[in-house]
Amino acid sequence: MTDLTDIGIAGIRDGVRDGSFKAREVADAFIVKVSQAKALNAFLVETPEHAIAAATAADTAREAGETLKPLAGVPIGMKDLFCTKGVTTTAASHILEGFTPTYESTVSQNLWDAGAGMLGKLNMDQFAMGSSNETSAFGNVISPWKRNDGGNASLAPGGSSGGSSSAVAARLCPGATGTDTGGSIRQPAAFTGISGIKPTYGRCSRWGTIAFASSLDQAGPMARDVRDCAILLEAMAGFDAKDGTSLQLDVPKWEAGLSGNLNGLRVGIPKEYRVDGMPEEIESLWQQGIAWMKDAGATIVEVSLPHTKYALPAYYIIAPAEASSNLARYDGVRYGIRDLPTGAGLQDMYAATRADGFGPEVKRRIMIGTYVLSAGFYDAYYTQAQKVRTLIARDFERAWEMCDVLLTPTAPSAAFALGEKSADPIAMYLNDVFTVPSSLAGLPAMSVPGGLDKQGLPLGLQIIGKPLDEQGVLNAGLAIEQRAGFTARPEAWW
Amino acid sequence: MSVDTATVKRIASLARIAITDEDAARMAPELGNILGWIEMLGEVDTTGVEPMTAVIPNTLRLRDDVVNADPLTGGGIREQVLANAPAAEHGFFAVPKVIE
Numbered sequence: 001m002t003d004l005t006d007i008g009i010a011g012i013r014d015g016v017r018d019g020s021f022k023a024r025e026v027a028d029a030f031i032v033k034v035s036q037a038k039a040l041n042a043f044l045v046e047t048p049e050h051a052i053a054a055a056t057a058a059d060t061a062r063e064a065g066e067t068l069k070p071l072a073g074v075p076i077g078m079k080d081l082f083c084t085k086g087v088t089t090t091a092a093s094h095i096l097e098g099f100t101p102t103y104e105s106t107v108s109q110n111l112w113d114a115g116a117g118m119l120g121k122l123n124m125d126q127f128a129m130g131s132s133n134e135t136s137a138f139g140n141v142i143s144p145w146k147r148n149d150g151g152n153a154s155l156a157p158g159g160s161s162g163g164s165s166s167a168v169a170a171r172l173c174p175g176a177t178g179t180d181t182g183g184s185i186r187q188p189a190a191f192t193g194i195s196g197i198k199p200t201y202g203r204c205s206r207w208g209t210i211a212f213a214s215s216l217d218q219a220g221p222m223a224r225d226v227r228d229c230a231i232l233l234e235a236m237a238g239f240d241a242k243d244g245t246s247l248q249l250d251v252p253k254w255e256a257g258l259s260g261n262l263n264g265l266r267v268g269i270p271k272e273y274r275v276d277g278m279p280e281e282i283e284s285l286w287q288q289g290i291a292w293m294k295d296a297g298a299t300i301v302e303v304s305l306p307h308t309k310y311a312l313p314a315y316y317i318i319a320p321a322e323a324s325s326n327l328a329r330y331d332g333v334r335y336g337i338r339d340l341p342t343g344a345g346l347q348d349m350y351a352a353t354r355a356d357g358f359g360p361e362v363k364r365r366i367m368i369g370t371y372v373l374s375a376g377f378y379d380a381y382y383t384q385a386q387k388v389r390t391l392i393a394r395d396f397e398r399a400w401e402m403c404d405v406l407l408t409p410t411a412p413s414a415a416f417a418l419g420e421k422s423a424d425p426i427a428m429y430l431n432d433v434f435t436v437p438s439s440l441a442g443l444p445a446m447s448v449p450g451g452l453d454k455q456g457l458p459l460g461l462q463i464i465g466k467p468l469d470e471q472g473v474l475n476a477g478l479a480i481e482q483r484a485g486f487t488a489r490p491e492a493w494w
Numbered sequence: 495m496s497v498d499t500a501t502v503k504r505i506a507s508l509a510r511i512a513i514t515d516e517d518a519a520r521m522a523p524e525l526g527n528i529l530g531w532i533e534m535l536g537e538v539d540t541t542g543v544e545p546m547t548a549v550i551p552n553t554l555r556l557r558d559d560v561v562n563a564d565p566l567t568g569g570g571i572r573e574q575v576l577a578n579a580p581a582a583e584h585g586f587f588a589v590p591k592v593i594e
């Protein structure tokens with residue numbers, strides 16, 4: 001019999017629709033997998049009752065002969081950045097411990113309205129700040145992958161959506177939500193051999209999603225293949241009057257529009273993405289990706305994005321600046337924990353609560369943000385970074401005169417071991433070197449698995465598209481997927 | 495870029511994060527390194543460049559001038575607003591005494 005945890009979102013949806021199996025069987029199969037995978041620490045909260053209720057609704061609707069919803073019978077994992085009514089939501093931070101939202105985020109509500117069920121809330125880097133999932137207040141997430149060197153090093157699942165990537169790669173859920181501020185969907189997808197897309201800024205509502213850097217934050221799906229990403233994104237996206245930056249546009253039928261035929265497509269190769277010290281295997285995978293694109297009918301053009309090397313430093317001004325403002329709300333008054341030292345006044349209570357509640361990386365970023373926004377430094381740092389952001393966006397606009405999508409590696413390395421980079425913040429930040437520029441420009445971008453390195457670890461290729469051209473990004477991703485034939489999967493040890 | 499302990503303590507105070515002398519001393523070189531790295535942006539000629547404020551062109555909308563147009567963002571939900579407060583009394587958020 002088919003293992004229902006192996007067939008992906010499209011397979012589950014279609015099988016439930018045509019009666020090959022019951023939604024309840026699917027939910028039960030995943031609930032068992034989740035309960036057996038504690039060693040990965042991917043889930044912060046398990047919600048089997050939510051998944052079962054959605055499955056029962058799907059089965060009842062089918063028995064009654066009703067038209068099934070787009071995601072009827074599909075159970076998913078929900079990153080803990082999304083507020084879920086009645087289910088603890090902490091952004092993997094101590095300061096929000098015990099917080100139980102009284103409302104539902106728009107993205108999660110859209111998924112429930114489409115018939116999906118929730119298996120649980122997924123671990124992540126605290127407040128989405130990190131690239132390895134080592135900043136969670138509730139322990140590291142472990143990647144299901146191991147190096148093939150016989151060693152037993154625990155590897156990073158990437159971050160910040162590391163619970164999502166680990167859970168999907170280990171087949172604990174067929175798909176999951178992620179959020180991407182500077183690469184937090186794409187880099188973990190690359191590290192774990194799955195696919196993930198960050199749509200154009202404004203496609204997915206930010207309402208009810210715990211804010212990190214509001215001008216950059218975008219939700220998106222993570223799943224095992226391009227089609228499953230398209231299906232999930234269709235359900236997640238859509239105009240929402242409650243988010244002032246939500247785009248008032250219809251959601252395209254991305255799944256129906258999928259095609260791996262790239263005839264006439266111009267694929268740009270940005271020369272500045274050849275960075276010093278990049279492993280030879282990444283370079284050769286990139287060359288392989290170029291060959292796959294040509295094979296799919298595309299033409300290749302070299303393009304220049306001259307301000308690429310300034311993207312990371314600009315990001316590490318803009319994102320912390322916005323974070324320092326957004327995270328001012330955690331004050332021990334309205335939600336989460338309160339630390340009130342004996343005899344302390346209001347100001348001391350704020351300072352004690354925040355000292356106790358935020359982890360070291362969150363504090364570091366709030367402090368950097370506070371510094372670059374402080375009197376006397378604002379123009380030199382923050383305004384300059386915003387000007388550089390304009391130049392980075394302009395680089396992309398010029399590139400679009402010559403090409404339709406860009407092809408790059410997703411990350412400058414395969415997954416590293418936990419602890420390997422955590423001592424040096426800048427080395428950790430450099431992991432986002434290929435993903436941050438498109439975030440700053442608000443562009444749709446996705447990572448698809450391309451192959452394995454010598455150590456048997458997945459490597460990803462990134463496609464960046466024009467504003468609102470998720471279809472072009474998905475199609476180029478599909479062309480790679482069809483040619484890469486990526487079937488490797490981690491052997492279960494957990 | 496060098497950041498001294500006094501500066502770290504000043505930033506921490508602005509950010510309302512309590513910090514010990516020991517932690518401030520540890521953070522000073524760390525923040526100095528990061529700030530030194532981002533200073534690379536000073537090399538970029540941005541003469542005549544407008545700072546970006548919105549990444550995708552969009553228009554600001556006005557909601558209908560109706561009370562509780564959307565119940566999710568409307569009023570009349572005091573119990574829900576206070577539900578997660580560490581301390582709530584008499585229908586308000588409670589804080590330590592601020593007036594002597």
